[in-house]
Amino acid sequence: MSIREISKLLFCAALALAVCGCGRPNIIGTDAAVYSRGNLYAVSGQDLNSVYSATLAALQQLEIEVAEKNIDVFYAKVVGKIADGRTVTILMEPGADKNTELRIKTGSFGNEERSRVIYQKIQENLSGVRK
Numbered sequence: 631m632s633i634r635e636i637s638k639l640l641f642c643a644a645l646a647l648a649v650c651g652c653g654r655p656n657i658i659g660t661d662a663a664v665y666s667r668g669n670l671y672a673v674s675g676q677d678l679n680s681v682y683s684a685t686l687a688a689l690q691q692l693e694i695e696v697a698e699k700n701i702d703v704f705y706a707k708v709v710g711k712i713a714d715g716r717t718v719t720i721l722m723e724p725g726a727d728k729n730t731e732l733r734i735k736t737g738s739f740g741n742e743e744r745s746r747v748i749y750q751k752i753q754e755n756l757s758g759v760r761k
Contacts, residue, residue, distance in 0.1 A: 663746070663749055665740075665742045665745065665746070667740070668735055668739050668740025669733050669734065669735045669740060669745075670732075670733070670734040670735075670740075670742065670745035670746060670748075670749055671731070671732070671733055672731070672732040672733075672734070672749055673725065673729055673730070673731055673732070674729060674730045674731075674732060674752075674753075674756060675728075675729055676728070676729075676730060676756050677724070677728045677730060678701070678703075678706055678722055678723075678724045678730050679701075680730075680756060681706075681722050681730040681732065681752070681756065682701050682706045682708070682722060683755075684752045684753075684755035684756045685706075685708050685720050685722070685752050685755075686699065686708065687755045688748060688751035688752045688754075688755050689708065689710045689718070689748075691751055691755075692747070692748065692751055693713075694710040694711065694712055694718060694748075695710060695711045696708060696709070696710050697709045697710060697711045697717070703724070704723070704724070705721070705722070705723055706721070706722040706723075707719070707720070707721050707722070708720045708722075712736070712744075716736060716737040716738075716741075717736075717737070718734070718735070718736045718737075718744070718745075718748060719733075719734070719735045720732060720733070720734050720748070721733040732749070732752070734748055734749055736748070
């Protein structure tokens with residue numbers, strides 16, 4: 631293999647990594663959730679304040695101690711402590727058309743099952759808010 635062929639191969643590999651990306655997956659539609667690389671990404675059809683309130687209620691219902699909570703017009707964050715010592719971090723950002731983007735991570739490396747349970751509880755709390 632020549633140096634030129636190796637260069638082309640490396641370029642193609644780098645391009646493939648750049649196209650695949652390491653960030654949040656693209657989600658189409660509201661009330662959808664995708665688990666990727668330790669995080670549960672979701673889009674709610676509700677505004678940031680409603681999702682934040684539903685998140686706090688969900689953690690209380692699941693008996694997860696809220697260790698940190700912050701909200702402003704651009705961002706909200708809730709960190710909870712699970713009984714086994716792991717943390718749950720829920721990040722919320724307002725999106726277009728009064729939607730809210732969520733990212734839920736349980737533990738250091740993520741736990742899909744726990745993240746989905748928390749997301750489901752948030753959705754249940756939001757069901758009373760829907761128009």
